Amino acid sequence: MRELQASVIADAVEKLCMDAAYYLPEDVKAALKARSEQEESEIGKYILAEVCENYKVAAEEQMPLCQDTGTALFIIEMGQELVVTGGGMVDAINEGVRRGYTNGYLRKSMVAEPIFERVNTKDNTPAVIHTEITEGDGLKITLLPKGGGAENCSAVKMLRPADGLQGVMDFVVETVNVAGGKPCPPVIVGVGVGGTADYAAYLSKKALNREIGEHNPNPNYAKMETELLERINKLGVGPQGLGGVTTALAVNVEYFPCHIASLPVFVTMNCHSQRHKSIEL
Amino acid sequence: MAEIIKLKTPLTDEDVMKLKAGDVVSVSGVIYTGRDAAHKRLVECLERNEPMPIDVKGQIMYYVGPSPAKPGQPIGSCGPTTSYRMDPYTPTMLEQGMKGMIGKGPRSKEVIEAMQKYKGVYLAAIGGAAAVIAKAVKTCEVITYEDLGAEAIHKLEVEDLVCFVAVDAQGGNLYETGRLPYKKD
Structure with missing residues (x-):
């Protein structure tokens, strides 16, 4: 058994919130640069250049890349031989979010309740926390600050097994097409296939954490990712939906076994400000 | 890219009518911020036959909820939010004399019709270029609805905020036509 103080987790999460908001990951920077060179639309080129300038300014001045610093969405991979002492795990994460969003x-x-009052909680808590139990005594904390505009374009469809690959591909492409300029393209598309409706949603979030350019190890899914990206970039949506050949930077697909009757597909849209950062404690 | 047209607020009908979807503009002068919650309250004022706390005649509303300002800065990161969420309130705002909107993403048919009827223009700023946009903001003060925090109505003085004319007062719509040359197979 390894012991880890809750305060260590809170401190790490505080820093993680700020770093994720200020510094665009290298894989996203590289993808934006590469796509800028291929863009054909004049307005599209201008937008991509401004977006590249933006990540430089944000890092230099330690300012948020986007004013929407998102729902603090965490994926926690926690070893079964790890014991958190001196406080609760969830409390420690929320304490880190509270301090990170305030001090940063x-x-x-975040509003405390979604329909009736919608009163802001004023410290961006609570975080949305997904947890995976792993072997050993490690702790990996991944933060995906999830902006509202892109998340609002996410969609689920419970396909029939007979709809197969074509059905999945068409639904993903149509979701990006319908979203148009709303999710701040060029987008990163996370796709979860299989499991149950809720698990497919989780997989689609997890897919967003994969580095751009890295493919699913299953060659069928890797091919699907490449083909989806090609089809999406032929839609014409372009940067900010104003036209162009850069509609998505990547499509990442994750899958899980599923019921004989089912073929759930969940598409999570993310903006070009694709913030994702992990730490291990 | 096309030559940049300079726009100074407040806007006149004439300013609005000369703009065409696809034009590039740079906005200078006073603009007001407002998102879902503030728009809801503004329109509710009218429903109660009360005046709105800001006079929107000739003004531009910028759909933004800024990040908090760091000490010594007028504002934090402040890129546009997705505009369609304001669509239910927009025809009323245009009827009240609002001339321009800055946001991102497509608008509803009702909004586009109201823009033609009341002569309004919709400008797209670059979503996610929020730190760069903050540099165009010279001053920022909360005017009303302070309890809404980032969603309060702020008065901003901006200098050369670059935007694209996304929908013009003749119904020209870059969200529909902009993609056509790049749509393949």
């Missing part, structure tokens, strides 16, 4: 001048975007 990040926007607080």
Whole structure:
């Protein structure tokens, strides 16, 4: 058994929130640069150049890349031989979010209840936390700050097994097409296939954490990712939906076994400000 | 890219009518911020036959909820939010004399019709270029609905905020036509 103080987790999460908001990951920078060179639309080129300038300014001035610093969405991979002492795990994560969003001048975007009052919690808590139990005594904390505009374009479809590959591909492409300029293209598309409706949703979030350019190890799914990206970039949506050949930077697909009757597909849309950062404690 | 047209607020009908979807503009002067919650309250004022707390005649509303300002800065990161969420309130705002909107993403048919009727223009700023956009903001003060935090109505003084004319007052719509040359097979 390994012991880990809750305060160590809170401190690490505080820093993680700020770093994720200020510094665009290298894989996203590289993808934006590469796509800028291929863009054909004049407005599209201008937008991509401004987006590249933006990540430089944000890092230099330690300002959020986007004013929407998102729902603090965590994926926690926690070893079964790890014991958190001196406080609760969930409390420690929320304490880190509270301090990170306050001390880092990040926007607080959470309301306490979604329909009736919608009062801001003023510290961006609570975080949305997904947990996976792993072997050993490690702790890996991944933060995906999830902006509202892109998340609003996410979609689920419970396909019939007979709909197969074509059905899945068509649904993903149509989701990006319908979203148009709303999710701040060029987007990163996370796709979860299989499991149950809720698990496919989780897989689609997990897919967003995969580095751009890295493919699913299953060659069928890797091929699907490449073909989806090609089809999406032929839609014409372009940067910010104003036209062009850069509609998506990547499509990442994750899958899980599923019921004989089912073929769930969940598409999570993310903007070009694809913030994702992990730490191990 | 096309030559940049300079726009100074407040806008006149004439300013609006000369703009065409696809034009590039740079906005200078006073603009007001507002998102879902503030728009809801503004329109509710009218429903109660009360005046709105800001006079929107000739003004531009910028759909943004900024990040908090760091000490010494007028504002934090402040890129546009997705505009369609304001669509239910927009025809009323245009009827009240609002001339322009800055946001991102497509608008509803009702909004586009109201823009033609009342002569309004919809400008797209670059979503996610929020740190760069903050540099165009010279001053920022909360005007009303302070309890809404980032969603309060702020008065901003901006200098050369670059935007694209996304929908013009003749119904020209870059979200529909912009993609046509790049749509393949």
